[in-house]
Amino acid sequence: MKLSPALAALIIAWFAVLGCIQAVTLEVKEGNSTCIKAQLSASFSISYNTSNSTRNVQVSLPDSATVDTGSSSCGTTGSSPWLVAVFGPGHALGLSFSTNGSLYSVANLTLQYNLSDSSVFPEANSSDVVTVVSSSVGIWATINTTYRCVSPSPFEVGGTTVTFSNMRLEAYMPGNDLSPTESVCVADQASTTPPPTTAGTTTTVAPAPTPPGTPERGMYSVNNTNGTVCLLAQMGLQLNISHFSLSQNKTVQELVNLAPNLTSSSGSCEASSATLVLTQERTTTLNFTFTLNSTSHKYHLSGITLLANWSDMTAPFSASNTSLNYLRSTAGRSYMCNAEQTLFVVPTFSLNTFKLQVQPFEVTTRQFATAEECQMDQDQMLIPIIVGAALAGLVLIVLIAYLIGRKRSHAGYQTI
Ligand SMILES: *[C@@H]1O[C@H](CO)[C@@H](O)[C@H](O)[C@H]1NC(C)=O
Ligand SMILES: *[C@@H]1O[C@H](CO)[C@@H](O)[C@H](O)[C@H]1NC(C)=O
Ligand SMILES: *[C@@H]1O[C@H](CO)[C@@H](O)[C@H](O)[C@H]1NC(C)=O
Ligand SMILES: *[C@@H]1O[C@H](CO)[C@@H](O)[C@H](O)[C@H]1NC(C)=O
Ligand SMILES: *[C@@H]1O[C@H](CO)[C@@H](O)[C@H](O)[C@H]1NC(C)=O
Ligand SMILES: *[C@@H]1O[C@H](CO)[C@@H](O)[C@H](O)[C@H]1NC(C)=O
Ligand SMILES: *[C@@H]1O[C@H](CO)[C@@H](O)[C@H](O)[C@H]1NC(C)=O
Ligand SMILES: *[C@@H]1O[C@H](CO)[C@@H](O)[C@H](O)[C@H]1NC(C)=O
Ligand SMILES: *[C@@H]1O[C@H](CO)[C@@H](O)[C@H](O)[C@H]1NC(C)=O
Ligand SMILES: *[C@@H]1O[C@H](CO)[C@@H](O)[C@H](O)[C@H]1NC(C)=O
Ligand SMILES: *[C@@H]1O[C@H](CO)[C@@H](O)[C@H](O)[C@H]1NC(C)=O
Ligand SMILES: *[C@@H]1O[C@H](CO)[C@@H](O)[C@H](O)[C@H]1NC(C)=O
Numbered sequence: 001m002k003l004s005p006a007l008a009a010l011i012i013a014w015f016a017v018l019g020c021i022q023a024v025t026l027e028v029k030e031g032n033s034t035c036i037k038a039q040l041s042a043s044f045s046i047s048y049n050t051s052n053s054t055r056n057v058q059v060s061l062p063d064s065a066t067v068d069t070g071s072s073s074c075g076t077t078g079s080s081p082w083l084v085a086v087f088g089p090g091h092a093l094g095l096s097f098s099t100n101g102s103l104y105s106v107a108n109l110t111l112q113y114n115l116s117d118s119s120v121f122p123e124a125n126s127s128d129v130v131t132v133v134s135s136s137v138g139i140w141a142t143i144n145t146t147y148r149c150v151s152p153s154p155f156e157v158g159g160t161t162v163t164f165s166n167m168r169l170e171a172y173m174p175g176n177d178l179s180p181t182e183s184v185c186v187a188d189q190a191s192t193t194p195p196p197t198t199a200g201t202t203t204t205v206a207p208a209p210t211p212p213g214t215p216e217r218g219m220y221s222v223n224n225t226n227g228t229v230c231l232l233a234q235m236g237l238q239l240n241i242s243h244f245s246l247s248q249n250k251t252v253q254e255l256v257n258l259a260p261n262l263t264s265s266s267g268s269c270e271a272s273s274a275t276l277v278l279t280q281e282r283t284t285t286l287n288f289t290f291t292l293n294s295t296s297h298k299y300h301l302s303g304i305t306l307l308a309n310w311s312d313m314t315a316p317f318s319a320s321n322t323s324l325n326y327l328r329s330t331a332g333r334s335y336m337c338n339a340e341q342t343l344f345v346v347p348t349f350s351l352n353t354f355k356l357q358v359q360p361f362e363v364t365t366r367q368f369a370t371a372e373e374c375q376m377d378q379d380q381m382l383i384p385i386i387v388g389a390a391l392a393g394l395v396l397i398v399l400i401a402y403l404i405g406r407k408r409s410h411a412g413y414q415t416i
Contacts, residue, residue, distance in 0.1 A: 023166050024065050026085050028072045034176045035074035036083045038169035042093060045161040045379050048115055050123040056378065059113075059120055062087050080107055081171050090114035090129055093162075097171040103347060104171050105140035108133055111157055132158030136324060138344030139169075141183035146170045149185035153342075154376055156326075161375045186240060186253070211255055212238070217355050218260030221366075222267035222276055229366050230269035231276055232334070236354035237286070241308065243317050243348070255352075258286070273302075274360040284308050286351075289322070290360035292331055299361055301327040304345045319349040327358060329372045334359035337374035 028036040042061040047054055065087035075081035075097070084094045094110035113120075116127035134157040141147035152165040170178050215236035222231035237258040245252040258280055267276040276288040289303035303322035310317075326343050329335035336357045343351040359368050 024061055024063060024085070026065070026067050026083060028067060028074060028081070028083050030074040030076065032176075033173075035173055036072075036081055036095075036097065036169070036171045037173060037178055038083060038095070038167070039178075040167040040169065041165045043163050044111060044113070045163070045375055046113060046121075047159060047375075048121050048124050049126070051125045055121075056382075057120060058379075058382075059091075061085070061093060065093075068092065083171075088114070088120065089117045091117070091120075095169075099143060099172055102143060103140055104143050105347065106137045108135045109137045109155060109157055109162065111160060111162055113160075132160055134158065136321075136326075136344045138342065138347075138350055139185075140347050141170075143172055144174050144179055145181040145183045146178045147185070148182040149188055151185070151187035153185065153187055156375060159328075159375075161379065186255075212257045214238075214354055215257035215352075216260050218258065218263060220263075220265035220276060220278060222265065222269060222274070224269055230363050231267060231274050231290075231358075231360045232363055232366075232368055233265075233276055233288075233356075233358045233360075234368075235356035235358070237278075238352040238354070239284070239286075239306065239308075240342075240350045240352060241306075241317060241348065243308075243310075244314050245312050246314055247312055256284075258284070269360075276360070283310055290327075290358075292361050297331045299329060299331055300325050301343070301358075304343065304351060306345070306349055306351075317349075319346045321345045327356075332362040332369055334368040334371045335374070336371035337377055339374065339376040339380055341374065341376065 023039055023041050026036075026038045026040075027034050040061075044059045044061075045056060046059060047056045049055075065085045068084040068086045071082065071084040071094070073079060073082050081097045082094060083096075084092055086092045090112070091114055092110070092112040094108075094112070096107045096110070097104055098107040099105075110131060110133045112129060112131045114127075114129045115121050115124040116129075118124070134155060137155055139147060139149075147167070147169050149164065149167045152163050153167070154161050154163040168178055168182075173179070215238045217234060217236045220233045220235075221229050224230045239256045239258070240253065241256065242251055242253045244250070258278065263278050263280045265276060265278055267274065269275075272292045272294055274290045274292075276290075278286045278288075285305075285307040287303070287305035288301060289305075290299055291302040292299040302324055303320070304324060305320040305322075306318065308317040324343070324345070326341075327335045327337075334357055337353065338355050341353045341356065343353060345351060357368055357371060362369070
């Protein structure tokens with residue numbers, strides 16, 4: 001009898017903690033046929049300004065989110081298929097898709113939030129509806145298969161972070177339900193997540209034989225023509241490449257770490273652009289281009305080029321994307337991200353970074369200037385605080401329940 005209120009309190013508190021994680025099912029239909037179906041949990045980390053400070057809030061996609069049939073479409077009229085989920089007063093999450101016949105991918109990810117919703121954004125100094133878009137998302141799968149990613153995957157979208165987890169989705173669907181065949185994301189292949197129980201699942205993205213583990217952190221720099229250091233970088237790098245393997249006679253997805261002791265750096269620095277070129281044993285060349293906007297005094301990583309000529313390849317692998325927008329910071333400062341970040345470059349190549357710090361402009365000494373830290377690091381610092389607060393609350397509830405229980409049984413003894 002004494003235990004039951006405490007137990008009830010424990011269960012309630014437990015559900016309150018778990019309750020933040022919800023999975024939502026969203027479907028876009030045309031007539032009787034479904035063309036996009038998504039089951040996912042999503043949370044958003046959004047910064048906004050009050051009159052005298054900047055605040056950060058965590059919002060999760062609620063169960064009540066529904067598909068906006070007005071904006072969503074199957075894309076039969078020449079436009080791309082588009083899934084738009086709306087929730088709360090004027091918030092929306094949009095996923096637009098494209099295909100080339102054999103693969104489909106999320107072409108852009110849109111988040112819209114309404115700062116006048118004071119329950120989410122208390123004391124916001126603006127009542128604007130803000131829309132942010134990212135076109136480098138890296139969610140892609142073979143057509144007629146379901147994209148699966150149970151592991152949380154964060155995406156930086158215009159200063160906010162969108163984190164998907166427990167995600168299963170398919171576009172250009174051949175039937176009205178998710179295809180049983182799955183394309184499994186790299187994070188799930190690497191983690192200890194048990195493989196899906198569905199029999200006969202053929203993952204089109206071949207699992208890497210042995211994941212190479214976290215790469216070692218390298219220190220790289222670029223010198224000016226007069227010998228002074230003009231670019232500093234410190235990071236662990238992991239290449240994630242899909243290529244045709246000679247030995248296995250099929251396309252494989254490989255994770256390869258860059259070994260700092262075998263890698264040399266070079267590059268160049270100009271007023272509004274800086275290039276870092278990393279070369280590992282003449283077989284791998286990785287080129288980073290940073291661009292400075294002299295008006296806004298902000299810089300970002302705008303281009304990544306990879307050339308790889310490995311013995312197991314039929315032809316040299318080359319990939320390049322020069323319209324990227326990663327690692328955004330202010331001139332004269334460094335950009336830092338201790339958390340693992342995935343920089344999507346092209347469907348067949350992405351780059352994982354670990355414990356990264358870079359400063360491509362206005363390097364005055366051989367040391368990094370003040371760092372601007374990525375959103376993911378800031379979020380991770382919040383987690384222990386939230387967990388601590390939840391545990392403290394739990395202990396308090398149990399203690400109160402125990403005291404009440406004790407008082408009641410004492411009262412009982414006295415009346416006998
Ligand atoms: C949808 O299905 C119903 C019953 O199966 C059928 O009567 C109706 O014509 C279908 N509508 C379309 C647009 O195919
Ligand atoms: C908040 O205000 C600062 C300057 O006070 C500005 O640089 C920043 O862009 C603002 N952030 C948002 C999300 O509006
Ligand atoms: C910000 O403004 C609010 C209301 O104007 C005030 O209560 C609060 O103390 C201020 N905070 C700081 C850090 O100035
Ligand atoms: C994102 O996709 C939607 C739907 O295809 C399109 O209307 C919108 O213009 C796209 N946004 C950007 C920035 O490409
Ligand atoms: C679609 O894109 C992938 C990756 O870029 C490529 O391997 C494939 O050949 C393309 N398919 C078609 C039909 O163009
Ligand atoms: C996908 O499935 C549909 C229906 O089963 C089929 O017509 C189409 O050819 C398939 N596409 C590919 C690329 O396998
Ligand atoms: C840059 O110059 C320093 C000496 O000033 C030298 O030790 C270093 O090796 C040079 N780095 C590169 C990449 O050339
Ligand atoms: C080296 O060259 C850069 C520009 O190319 C210049 O800003 C810097 O002052 C020069 N340093 C020395 C010691 O001459
Ligand atoms: C590679 O695979 C293809 C088809 O899967 C097969 O025709 C070919 O003989 C194989 N080549 C080797 C060297 O095993
Ligand atoms: C590079 O470092 C790795 C791991 O620290 C070590 O095993 C390897 O022998 C080193 N190679 C050279 C050429 O120093
Ligand atoms: C690196 O990329 C920049 C911009 O894309 C290009 O100008 C430069 O030639 C490239 N360098 C190498 C060594 O590939
Ligand atoms: C530089 O930043 C300003 C202000 O944010 C913006 O208006 C301009 O378009 C940017 N220039 C380039 C080349 O991106």
